Amino acid sequence: MSNLDIHHTTLLGPDGHPLAPLPAEFANHETIRDLYRHMVLARTFDAKAVALHGSGRLGTYASLLGQEAVGVGIGHVMRPEDVLVPSFREHAAQLRRGVRPEELYLYWGGDERGSAFAGPTQDFPVSATVGGHAPHAAGVALAFKLRGEARVAVCVFGDGATSKGDVYEAMNVAGLWQLPVVFIVTNNQWALSTPRREQTAATTLAQKAVAAGFEGEQVDGNDVIAVAKVVGEALAHARSGNGPRLIECLTYRLADHTTVDDAARYRDESEVTPWWEKDPIARVRLYLSATAGWSDQQEKALLDECGTLIERAAEAYLATPPQGPEAMFDHLYGKLPADLAAQRDEVVAATKNRADG
Amino acid sequence: MAEHTLLEAVNLALRRALGDDDRVLVFGEDVGVGGGVFRATQGLMQAFGPKRVFDTPLAETLIAGMAIGLAAQGFRPVAEIQFMGFIYSTLDQLINHASRLRTRTRGRLTCPMVLRAPYGGGVHAPEHHSESTEALFAHVPGLRVVIPSSPKMAYGLLLSAIRDPDPVVFLEPKRLYRAAKEAFEDDGEGAPLDRCLVRREGNDCTLVSWGASMKETLAAAAQLAEKGVESDVIDVCTLKPLDVTTIVESVARSGRLVIVHEAARTAGFGAEIAARVADVGLYHLRAPIMRVTGYDTVMPLSRLERHYMPNAARIQAAVERSLASD
Numbered sequence A: 001m002s003n004l005d006i007h008h009t010t011l012l013g014p015d016g017h018p019l020a021p022l023p024a025e026f027a028n029h030e031t032i033r034d035l036y037r038h039m040v041l042a043r044t045f046d047a048k049a050v051a052l053h054g055s056g057r058l059g060t061y062a063s064l065l066g067q068e069a070v071g072v073g074i075g076h077v078m079r080p081e082d083v084l085v086p087s088f089r090e091h092a093a094q095l096r097r098g099v100r101p102e103e104l105y106l107y108w109g110g111d112e113r114g115s116a117f118a119g120p121t122q123d124f125p126v127s128a129t130v131g132g133h134a135p136h137a138a139g140v141a142l143a144f145k146l147r148g149e150a151r152v153a154v155c156v157f158g159d160g161a162t163s164k165g166d167v168y169e170a171m172n173v174a175g176l177w178q179l180p181v182v183f184i185v186t187n188n189q190w191a192l193s194t195p196r197r198e199q200t201a202a203t204t205l206a207q208k209a210v211a212a213g214f215e216g217e218q219v220d221g222n223d224v225i226a227v228a229k230v231v232g233e234a235l236a237h238a239r240s241g242n243g244p245r246l247i248e249c250l251t252y253r254l255a256d257h258t259t260v261d262d263a264a265r266y267r268d269e270s271e272v273t274p275w276w277e278k279d280p281i282a283r284v285r286l287y288l289s290a291t292a293g294w295s296d297q298q299e300k301a302l303l304d305e306c307g308t309l310i311e312r313a314a315e316a317y318l319a320t321p322p323q324g325p326e327a328m329f330d331h332l333y334g335k336l337p338a339d340l341a342a343q344r345d346e347v348v349a350a351t352k353n354r355a356d357g
Numbered sequence B: 001m002a003e004h005t006l007l008e009a010v011n012l013a014l015r016r017a018l019g020d021d022d023r024v025l026v027f028g029e030d031v032g033v034g035g036g037v038f039r040a041t042q043g044l045m046q047a048f049g050p051k052r053v054f055d056t057p058l059a060e061t062l063i064a065g066m067a068i069g070l071a072a073q074g075f076r077p078v079a080e081i082q083f084m085g086f087i088y089s090t091l092d093q094l095i096n097h098a099s100r101l102r103t104r105t106r107g108r109l110t111c112p113m114v115l116r117a118p119y120g121g122g123v124h125a126p127e128h129h130s131e132s133t134e135a136l137f138a139h140v141p142g143l144r145v146v147i148p149s150s151p152k153m154a155y156g157l158l159l160s161a162i163r164d165p166d167p168v169v170f171l172e173p174k175r176l177y178r179a180a181k182e183a184f185e186d187d188g189e190g191a192p193l194d195r196c197l198v199r200r201e202g203n204d205c206t207l208v209s210w211g212a213s214m215k216e217t218l219a220a221a222a223q224l225a226e227k228g229v230e231s232d233v234i235d236v237c238t239l240k241p242l243d244v245t246t247i248v249e250s251v252a253r254s255g256r257l258v259i260v261h262e263a264a265r266t267a268g269f270g271a272e273i274a275a276r277v278a279d280v281g282l283y284h285l286r287a288p289i290m291r292v293t294g295y296d297t298v299m300p301l302s303r304l305e306r307h308y309m310p311n312a313a314r315i316q317a318a319v320e321r322s323l324a325s326d
Ligand SMILES: Cc1ncc(C[n+]2csc(CCOP(=O)(O)OP(=O)(O)O)c2C)c(N)n1
Pocket: A087, A089, A128, A129, A130, A131, A157, A158, A159, A160, A161, A162, A188, A190, A191, A192, A253, A257, B029, B058, B060, B082, B086
């Protein structure tokens, strides 16, 4: 079955040339510079996370190298009052939504306080269970619908996640009840060591929407303008009560699955190289230099700015005093049951003994 | 005799089972080309081909459910769930189907499958990768629950689990995967699935544990021995069905029982052992039964996990409390 008509959008080619006139909202250079800046920031954040892991100061981390355009595009068009329900690799979307880099470092550093980010206050924490969050997005969207609010839930997951029942179940109900939710597949071609082609016989992941009764489309996930446009349209569609959409962003995981993975064991470097030529950041830089006179000086200033911002965030993260072990009892319930107070005392005593001994 | 880690022991047992019995199939997420995230299935696809060892789509319910269908058809599926944190969607398959296919069909169809999963904390893994929820499975009639704590036992127990005619949940303590090597013969010999193993002997106290916390339990026993307190250390190995006899025999000599597990305390498997000992051995006890366990909290992220897991000091303190109480 491949005769489903799945629309595909690319606006900015890998060489930085627009393939079609850019939509009006992207015609001004300020918007493009803003998208560019957020992608550079995300990549700087990512490189620092990998380095922190390398020096033993961050836990296992899932890199988004090569996928910056997806998250930045999504974050760009979502409204503050919308709710993001992300997978574990959508740092770019989270950062663009206003989660602070030091908060993300804290989470990946193994500290729950990282998910207590100051804003956006209703966004979900990342889902480390693949696809388990898709039904949450349906629930969030149902809440919006029940209250008659013009808000949208945005659920992002990977190509691997599309094999999970949770994802089908969420899409099915969203189509049935016309819920204001946008499902986004970051198809980075790999689910750990399993390539996209071994996940499903479906020609596209976007077409999985068809069986759930709504539209799916593909977009060049390395083209931040295309992502922002297509996701923006889906948000408008959902916001005005017309139901869900599924958007498959075609991109590539340039990094290992996580900092404890070694992709060389299962994928050939020759597959990776061509994707560097489709780098989502380079193409916008080329576009900006060709059309807006983006200079080396401006480039350097931006890199410095992002570098400083991320260094400060890393310092703030590293300087965060650790929680005491009794913190594992904090926020377990609204009010700690009396039965557990004794266990809490036990932890404190055990730690004290350890410190004394 | 060659020495092997627990991880290598799992690989050797799978290799042996695949070689011995054409009905054995090994599958799961990333077990083929990738060889498993911990390398437990390293080289198996290359050795036995993609019809015997293969990757599935990313779908745990499918993995467990498909194992049931294959088992009913006479295969011996050995399916992997990548981490115990992702096993919960299989509970419907395990509880409603695997565990009772034999009962429902009065033995016409059976379900000789193994579901393997690494479990437990201590490797600084991400969220949902460190829990110990073995008691959930031990609660299900019709399942066997097996947890090795040493390379040799992992080898023997896994082979027996694969040969067993009923569904087995086989939980591997990932903290011990590469922790130590042990010499044993790759001779295809299985270990009994209904017996505890006495890992150390002594008459002053009975220490009972399983899986990763055996390491701390043995360490505590060694430290206590330096102080003149000699303990029996019992590795439960198979939680269900439980060999309560070995435990009660030991308690009859020592009069004291300290149970150690990494899982949360409430309704943890330690509670079952305590109840069983109370059922048949209450009058042997000279002190209250002690439990050293994880707390009834969500398993904390990596920064605090060491405070959650029982350590030798906590175990020693419990033994000392037991000794002091008569
Ligand atoms: C339910 C579940 N099963 C297995 C895993 C282990 N795991 C973590 S990420 C991953 C691959 C996910 O692939 P994909 O959905 O494409 O997302 P990506 O990693 O490419 O961002 C696997 C198998 C998990 N976290 N959750």
